Amino acid sequence: MEIDQNNIFKLCKELGCCDACCLRYLGLKNPSAYENTKDVVTKYAVQETAIKSSDLEDSKDSKTLEDIKKNILEDINIESDINGDSCKSPPSKKRKIEPCVTCLGILQEETWADSFEMVKEVLEKKRYACNTFACALSAPMATILRERVVALHLEKSISHYDANALTPLKEAWKWSFGTKLATHIGKILDSGAVSPLLITLNIDYLDDLQELEALKTIAATLFESRSQQRKRFSTEFTRRVVEQALEDVTLEMIQAASESCCLPQITAPAKCVSVVCTHTPMYLGGRYIKLSRELPQTPWILGGRRVMPSSVQEIIFQPLAEFYGMSAAEAERRLKLVAAGREDVDVRCLGDGRPFAIEITDPQRQLTSEELAQACKVISSGGEVIVKELVPIVKEDLALLKKGEESKTKTYHALCIKLSHSELDEVDPDSPVTVTDADLERINSYRNTKEGDEAKIEITQKTPIRVLHRRPLLTRTRHLIELHAEKVPGHAQLLYVRVRTSAGTYVKEWAHGELRRTRPALPDLLRARTDLLALDVAAVHLHWPNAHFPTQ
Amino acid sequence: MEYNILDSVDLTDVSNFKSFTDRYFSKRYILNVGGKENNDIMLMFHSNRITLLSLAPSHFFFKKNCDYKINFNVHNIDRLSNTVKGKGKKGGQMLNPKSVICKIEYDDGANFDVPCGMKGTLIEINEELIKDPQLLKSEPDSTGFIAIILSSIAISDSMKNELLTHEEYLKSLKL
Ligand SMILES: [Zn+2]
Numbered sequence: 001m002e003i004d005q006n007n008i009f010k011l012c013k014e015l016g017c018c019d020a021c022c023l024r025y026l027g028l029k030n031p032s033a034y035e036n037t038k039d040v041v042t043k044y045a046v047q048e049t050a051i052k053s054s055d056l057e058d059s060k061d062s063k064t065l066e067d068i069k070k071n072i073l074e075d076i077n078i079e080s081d082i083n084g085d086s087c088k089s090p091p092s093k094k095r096k097i098e099p100c101v102t103c104l105g106i107l108q109e110e111t112w113a114d115s116f117e118m119v120k121e122v123l124e125k126k127r128y129a130c131n132t133f134a135c136a137l138s139a140p141m142a143t144i145l146r147e148r149v150v151a152l153h154l155e156k157s158i159s160h161y162d163a164n165a166l167t168p169l170k171e172a173w174k175w176s177f178g179t180k181l182a183t184h185i186g187k188i189l190d191s192g193a194v195s196p197l198l199i200t201l202n203i204d205y206l207d208d209l210q211e212l213e214a215l216k217t218i219a220a221t222l223f224e225s226r227s228q229q230r231k232r233f234s235t236e237f238t239r240r241v242v243e244q245a246l247e248d249v250t251l252e253m254i255q256a257a258s259e260s261c262c263l264p265q266i267t268a269p270a271k272c273v274s275v276v277c278t279h280t281p282m283y284l285g286g287r288y289i290k291l292s293r294e295l296p297q298t299p300w301i302l303g304g305r306r307v308m309p310s311s312v313q314e315i316i317f318q319p320l321a322e323f324y325g326m327s328a329a330e331a332e333r334r335l336k337l338v339a340a341g342r343e344d345v346d347v348r349c350l351g352d353g354r355p356f357a358i359e360i361t362d363p364q365r366q367l368t369s370e371e372l373a374q375a376c377k378v379i380s381s382g383g384e385v386i387v388k389e390l391v392p393i394v395k396e397d398l399a400l401l402k403k404g405e406e407s408k409t410k411t412y413h414a415l416c417i418k419l420s421h422s423e424l425d426e427v428d429p430d431s432p433v434t435v436t437d438a439d440l441e442r443i444n445s446y447r448n449t450k451e452g453d454e455a456k457i458e459i460t461q462k463t464p465i466r467v468l469h470r471r472p473l474l475t476r477t478r479h480l481i482e483l484h485a486e487k488v489p490g491h492a493q494l495l496y497v498r499v500r501t502s503a504g505t506y507v508k509e510w511a512h513g514e515l516r517r518t519r520p521a522l523p524d525l526l527r528a529r530t531d532l533l534a535l536d537v538a539a540v541h542l543h544w545p546n547a548h549f550p551t552q
Numbered sequence: 553m554e555y556n557i558l559d560s561v562d563l564t565d566v567s568n569f570k571s572f573t574d575r576y577f578s579k580r581y582i583l584n585v586g587g588k589e590n591n592d593i594m595l596m597f598h599s600n601r602i603t604l605l606s607l608a609p610s611h612f613f614f615k616k617n618c619d620y621k622i623n624f625n626v627h628n629i630d631r632l633s634n635t636v637k638g639k640g641k642k643g644g645q646m647l648n649p650k651s652v653i654c655k656i657e658y659d660d661g662a663n664f665d666v667p668c669g670m671k672g673t674l675i676e677i678n679e680e681l682i683k684d685p686q687l688l689k690s691e692p693d694s695t696g697f698i699a700i701i702l703s704s705i706a707i708s709d710s711m712k713n714e715l716l717t718h719e720e721y722l723k724s725l726k727l
Binding site: 468516 | 555558561563573
């Protein structure tokens with residue numbers, strides 16, 4: 001069944017729709033149609049005139065009718081050409097426009113000048129390097145109601161009219177406003193799925209809430225139940241609720257609820273009140289070496305007071321914040337450190353360092369490789385932290401860091417002390433305690449797993465007392481993959497232990513046994529009291545920031 | 553090696569190396585609990601609200617030479633069936649200062665109760681004592697501890713303030 005498109009156009013116009021909204025109700029979905037609506041609507045307007053002429057002069061033959069049509073078309077083309085030429089300062093700008101009954105002016109070019117200026121102002125301040133953009137519209141809720149009322153009128157008057165074919169306001173706005181905005185800001189309009197830069201326009205309408213009042217009559221039960229649950233619904237109207245209220249609405253219901261049939265006189269068109277520009281986060285990857293035993297990974301603040309003056313995070317952020325022109329407070333908000341685990345304050349992290357990533361929220365640009373090299377230099381200059389390389393990575397790479405946290409093994413170097421004679425040795429109890437060859441043998445040959453197993457030793461660890469107040473009490477099974485001990489020349493009581501552990505092993509507790517809450521621990525192997533003097537992470541076995549690093 | 557671990561620590565005082573409990577816990581003492589002479593207990597407070605319960609070195613237990621058993625089923629409460637769930641340690645047995653954690657039963661028929669001395673939640677019984685009861689006598693301030701108790705910051709702090717410190721304890725022993 002053919003739907004009378006001219007009639008749709010005519011009725012929309014009668015109700016007070018702008019050209020673009022007429023095209024929306026006609027169901028036009030080709031973006032270019034919205035770039036120059038004036039040209040496109042002539043098709044419908046002309047035919048309408050033509051039909052009228054034919055009605056009036058039905059005595060004339062078809063040839064004459066064609067002539068009239070052609071003449072009118074030419075006239076209009078000339079007119080639109082004139083408009084096209086004067087595009088830079090359209091005469092319509094001076095004229096007070098009649099705001100569209102549906103979109104409240106949002107799709108009317110005449111209302112756009114201020115919006116362009118506001119976008120430009122934000123962009124000039126933020127200076128994004130990105131040469132594409134996507135745009136999003138936050139439209140007044142009254143447009144939902146008004147749109148529906150016009151659709152109901154069309155459904156009533158035009159047989160087989162399908163309101164579902166309506167082109168959404170947001171789409172039509174992107175195609176019309178977005179295209180023009182592109183020329184004003186010198187960037188290429190793209191979809192939100194492609195461009196990392198999103199420009200959101202918040203458009204307000206003075207009578208928005210007042211016009212929605214009628215919904216309380218139309219969907220009385222819905223709003224009653226909402227007001228009874230006021231705790232759950234702090235705001236009366238949301239887009240969802242407006243749509244819900246309009247689900248089964250009829251024109252009669254609307255007429256009964258509102259004198260103006262919910263299309264009251266528009267006192268002032270909707271207006272852009274704010275522009276928000278955001279760039280999707282960027283990511284940097286690297287590895288940090290921590291040389292200090294008095295440096296936490298992240299700021300250590302207790303009861304509002306700093307326990308330690310600095311942190312790995314702050315040292316790494318400092319030069320990056322400077323390149324991005326962020327204040328310290330802003331850096332704290334916009335930079336995020338994601339590391340593959342963390343070491344205790346008093347533990348150093350040596351070797352190739354610990355893998356980490358930095359998430360930069362709303363970045364203006366990617367830093368150049370020269371800047372990244374400079375950042376590494378600044379970070380490393382303080383002598384507490386060394387970062388040799390920072391490279392741009394993508395969000396998907398972060399999964400490797402998180403996965404690594406559960407699966408990666410780590411190699412530690414521990415300086416341990418033997419505090420008592422081994423129960424296995426028959427020695428004079430008053431003689432000095434020393435690390436013996438037998439001790440080393442007890443450690444280096446110990447195995448409690450099957451020959452051929454990847455891990456030499458399986459241990460169980462209760463949640464350490466030092467974290468027990470904030471973590472559940474659990475007994476976990478962990479593995480020591482490699483274990484090797486050596487004497488320390490010149491220090492008879494000390495031993496140097498290299499141990500490679502599975503993720504989540506508490507090495508400090510293994511070194512002293514933590515009141516036998518970790519077993520079998522180093523004291524169990526030696527049958528002597530032992531403790532830890534110093535601990536270094538020697539290697540975090542994870543390929544990061546790329547598969548070729550570290551080469552081992 | 554680029555950053556020698558030996559150079560990164562101060563080794564001048566290794567001979568006076570502090571034990572694990574001395575490093576991380578503050579020792580406090582309650583003497584003559586329940587009016588019983590030398591029924592002395594020691595509480596070791598970690599800075600994080602965790603407390604270890606032990607017998608004080610002056611306890612009469614250390615003077616008596618007789619085999620013993622440690623019974624954790626006291627006054628119809630089985631301390632060994634204690635379980636705690638999650639970060640909040642839900643389900644742990646509630647303790648007040650008079651709650652008995654275990655009973656020491658000598659082979660000669662004598663026995664005495666070990667009270668916990670403070671308000672809190674029982675987190676863990678030192679199960680090593682079941683395998684090796686001798687630890688209670690040989691390592692009272694380390695592997696021979698009796699139980700782990702969790703209290704609030706307020707209780708933990710006020711107990712630390714009120715009870716005898718290690719120095720005060722040593723002084724009181726000389727009297
Ligand atoms: Zn419109």
